[in-house]
Amino acid sequence: QKEVEQDPGPLSVPEGAIVSLNCTYSNSAFQYFMWYRQYSRKGPELLMYTYSSGNKEDGRFTAQVDKSSKYISLFIRDSQPSDSATYLCAIGKETSGSRLTFGEGTQLTVNP
């Protein structure tokens, strides 16, 4: 079993839609959670970083963590064509020296 599971998609939505991206993880020792956006042939770009259960909002993006269910989500409101990219969840634990374990990524296309 992979430590982090992420539905690879692809996910296609119309412009303006609310997008929900999700990951599950297996080890309760994971303590911090990130979402990265990766455009084609580019490096991952850090979008959101959360440490505790609950919601964190930044503009059109909301990261949600439920440690009891080992489930993390990223919501994108009012999605734009420029949001079309692969979204990667990444998790880490303090005992592992900050190394990140990534999901395989969800490919998102927002259609104008």
Added chain:
Amino acid sequence: GAGVSQTPSNKVTEKGKYVELRCDPISGHTALYWYRQSLGQGPEFLIYFQGTGAADDSGLPNDRFFAVRPEGSVSTLKIQRTERGDSAVYLCASSLEADINYEQYFGPGTRLTVT
């Protein structure tokens, strides 16, 4: 300020050859990470440095892979006797300090193709 830079952006080499991939982290970042990303997959951890020392190299697939960071800034990932299975994008990331600052910032990657 400048982000993480990696050179070369693309590298094509023949099976059996030796390659070096370079990473220049964000100025002031003491932690540096190497990941490898295969097509359609998320990045996989290879090794990380806190300062000059390799704090965790457990992700290196075998002894053909080696990385150094002699002065605590620039790092070089070295691959000996390359194999076609080594073809991937090699990503470098840096953070302020491992185990304290968890946000990692990635470079654009080096796309390695072994023919």
